[in-house]
Amino acid sequence: MHAVPARTNARVDFYERIGHHDLAPLWDVLRGLVTPEPVTPVVPHLWRYADIRPFILEAGELITAKEAERRVLILENPGLKGKSAITRTLYAGLQLILPGEVAPAHRHTQSALRFVVEGSGAFTAVDGERTVMRPGDFVITPSWTYHDHGNDSDRPMVWLDGLDIPLVQALDVSFAEGYPADQHPVTRAPGDSLARFGSGMVPLDAEPARKTSPVFNYPYARSRDALAALHKGPIDPHRGLALKYVHPHTGDWAMPTIGTFLTLLPTGFVTAPYRSTDATVYAVVEGTGVSTIGGQPFAWGPQDIFVVPSWVDVVHHASDEAVLFGFSDRPVQEALGLWRERRGAA
Numbered sequence: 642m643h644a645v646p647a648r649t650n651a652r653v654d655f656y657e658r659i660g661h662h663d664l665a666p667l668w669d670v671l672r673g674l675v676t677p678e679p680v681t682p683v684v685p686h687l688w689r690y691a692d693i694r695p696f697i698l699e700a701g702e703l704i705t706a707k708e709a710e711r712r713v714l715i716l717e718n719p720g721l722k723g724k725s726a727i728t729r730t731l732y733a734g735l736q737l738i739l740p741g742e743v744a745p746a747h748r749h750t751q752s753a754l755r756f757v758v759e760g761s762g763a764f765t766a767v768d769g770e771r772t773v774m775r776p777g778d779f780v781i782t783p784s785w786t787y788h789d790h791g792n793d794s795d796r797p798m799v800w801l802d803g804l805d806i807p808l809v810q811a812l813d814v815s816f817a818e819g820y821p822a823d824q825h826p827v828t829r830a831p832g833d834s835l836a837r838f839g840s841g842m843v844p845l846d847a848e849p850a851r852k853t854s855p856v857f858n859y860p861y862a863r864s865r866d867a868l869a870a871l872h873k874g875p876i877d878p879h880r881g882l883a884l885k886y887v888h889p890h891t892g893d894w895a896m897p898t899i900g901t902f903l904t905l906l907p908t909g910f911v912t913a914p915y916r917s918t919d920a921t922v923y924a925v926v927e928g929t930g931v932s933t934i935g936g937q938p939f940a941w942g943p944q945d946i947f948v949v950p951s952w953v954d955v956v957h958h959a960s961d962e963a964v965l966f967g968f969s970d971r972p973v974q975e976a977l978g979l980w981r982e983r984r985g986a987a
């Protein structure tokens with residue numbers, strides 16, 4: 642691209658005059674709009690669970706889940722302060738449900754995922770089916786489905802929420818409403834969706850597939866077993882052993898706006914440099930290691946969360962066998978023909 646044209650007095654005077662008519666000169670801003678490569682305000686960042694856990698529990702003393710509607714501490718990217726966003730299109734937060742609490746039923750056009758970080762045995766109900774959540778489970782709340790959360794266990798429960806809030810905001814398509822009661826009636830037995838859609842089989846005369854996977858809990862035990870079984874086979878040098886969560890009808894991503902995957906990195910494994918256009922949030926399930934993001938090292942352990950911006954090289958080094966859950970807006974980029982990756986240094 643050529644250099645920015647000089648801002649001569651005559652030009653600046655012109656810009657000023659046309660500004661009053663809600664006009665602006667493209668040539669003065671073009672190079673910042675159509676950049677040769679992604680330019681992002683998003684910065685790499687890591688939240689150490691041990692550091693933030695006390696604040697999550699403190700929030701539990703300040704407000705009830707019911708009053709808050711959702712008692713969540715937002716993981717705000719330091720490059721996006723005040724924007725309630727972890728990347729330009731995605732939101733992430735840590736939600737706390739104390740024993741006996743209920744987060745009341747509502748629905749919204751934003752899609753949500755839950756990834757259990759601490760505790761076991763709380764449930765989320767989606768469209769009349771409850772699923773009990775265990776650490777490492779990946780749970781989906783599809784767009785416009787009623788959902789409430791509750792905790793019948795005797796321990797606090799914390800999970801990572803991932804939502805497409807900034808994307809929905811950019812498109813101005815947010816709709817939301819409460820349900821008249823705290824909890825939506827339960828109409829199906831726990832495990833119904835998984836049995837119906839999650840065993841490599843789907844109902845013979847299934848209704849037309851929806852955009853979001855009907856399997857709304859992908860239990861960690863199963864995903865972990867799959868990765869363990871692949872351990873002896875070939876490993877992608879840039880990605881480690883990586884499996885994506887899929888929609889049983891289409892084989893495509895489980896959610897239309899958020900792509901999710903689980904990665905195993907064997908002990909001592911160092912990934913080759915990798916970058917992609919989808920800024921990605923990682924939650925550490927098992928193991929310890931260091932991820933170097935744009936040359937900056939971030940040491941992580943279980944329950945930590947970190948974010949890799951768009952088009953920045955990442956190298957993961959697992960000190961011991963590690964499992965990482967990841968999510969990004971890749972399905973959106975792929976659907977629009979925009980997604981790119983680069984394997985290895987330039």
Ligand code: GTQ
Pocket residue numbers: 711713734736749753788802804
């Ligand atoms: O659980 O429905 O973190 O509506 C943000 C918005 C969680 C939820 C969030 C939400 C929810």
